[in-house]
Amino acid sequence: MARVAGVSRAAVSRAFTPDASVSPKTREKVYQAAKELGYRVNYLARSLTNKRSDLVGLVAAGFDNPFRTLQIEHLSRALLARNFRPILLPTSQEADTSTVIGQLLHYAVSGVIVTSDAPPTEICEQCAAEGVPIVLINKGNDIPLVDRIISDDHVAGHLAADHLIDSGARKPAVMAAPAKSYTARRRSEAFIARCKQVGVEAQLLQVRINDYRSGYDAATDLAASCIDGLFCANDYMACGVIDRIMQGRSRDEAPPLPIIGHDDIPQAAWTAYDLTTIRQPCDLQAEQTVELLISRMAEPELTARVEFTPVTLITRRTA
Structure with a gap:
């Protein structure tokens, strides 16, 4: 390849080494020669040396x-x-x-x-x-x-608690599977602690896994729980909750209780959910x-x- 490109073998090596010192003109010559010869760098073979x-x-x-x-x-x-x-x-x-x-x-x-x-x-x-x-x-x-x-997650729990309480919630809850996820545990603990700090007692609604199905299934009992605001450990779970509680209702209506998720997945912005959430960039x-x-x-x-x-x-x- 060095002969076809008209450069040294060392120049060929540098051309295929990320961040190596080689002029754009030389690199282009080497790449063009590689294209003509059908050459591809074998990165796994290179790893045997490096x-x-x-x-x-x-x-x-x-x-x-x-x-x-x-x-x-x-x-x-x-x-x-x-x-x-x-x-x-x-x-x-x-x-x-x-x-x-x-x-x-x-x-x-x-x-x-x-x-x-x-x-x-x-x-x-x-x-x-x-x-x-x-x-x-x-x-x-x-x-x-x-x-x-x-x-x-500490800030996330506080943001969710403050927003629900400012919206009028006096019996808020957080839905999570704390034993299954470090983030779910931290978010739920921060939420409950913030509610307590401002004189509001929050519930923990424990689910099996932090997923859509758990949110959907747990939403069946939300009416009996008498909560008036819900923070879900992630958006995926919140979507499950919304799909369950909106059955038989018009999608033009807001859910019957305030709901906040976490992550800001693309689906959170869909018209079907239009979910208030905590964005994790x-x-x-x-x-x-x-x-x-x-x-x-x-x-x-x-x-x-x-x-x-x-x-x-x-x-x-x-x-």
């Missing part, structure tokens, strides 16, 4: 929730913008963690990002032992040398995550860090 590939593992679960899809999309885009290649490893709370770990290490990944609802502890401990940088998103696990990005969160990962790659022995992603109240028809 001991690390350009792959970053994305470990995630809960893909039925639209927020997870949005989160993975933004993480993937942020990685690609920095010349990394995301490799997605779907998992679940019941998955064999050792299998996920094996897949990650076999690919000689440069780093790992673990989202909420995925089982991270064993993955993190073994990957850290192998010198693989890790960032957790919305996870409570405090592990040496493992960084975390956390949505500001996936784009900013992805940037924070990738920046932490890259800095951990450069300095593996840094003390574990925690950064918070700010949240915003988005007001729509439901509250």
Whole structure:
């Protein structure tokens, strides 16, 4: 290829190395020669030499929730913008963690990002032992040398409580599965604490999982609970609640009680829901995550860090 491009072999190598010093003219010559010869860089083969590939593992679960899809999309885009290649490893709370770990290490990944609802502890401990940088998103696990990005659930709980109380709620409730999710637990605790702080007693409506079906099923008993305002741990659950309580009603009507969700998934803005929610900005969160990962790659022995992603109240028809 060097002969076809009319450059040195070293120039060819630099042309295919991200951020390497090579002139645009030389890079273009090399790319044109590669196109004529049908050449493609074998990144996995390169990893055998470098001991690390350009792959970053994305470990995630809960893909039925639209927020997870949005989160993975933004993480993937942020990685690609920095010349990394995301490799997605779907998992679940019941998955064999050792299998996920094996897949990650076999690919000689440069780093790992673990989202909420995925089982991270064993993955993190073994990957850290192998010198693989890790960032957790919305996870409570405090592990040496493992960084975390956390949505500001404390502020989210306060925003939801204040908005419902300002709207006239005196018997508000939060719907969540605290035992299943770190974020659901933090949001519900912050909501209840804020209500108590201003002299209002809030209920916790526990569900099995923080998903659409749980919200739909739990909504059957809302009338008997006598609550007058509801904060759901995520939008996905809130959509289930709205679909159940709006059965037999016109979609032009507002729900019979104020409802607030969390995440601001695309469906929250649909006319069928028009859901007031707490926005968790996936784009900013992805940037924070990738920046932490890259800095951990450069300095593996840094003390574990925690950064918070700010949240915003988005007001729509439901509250």
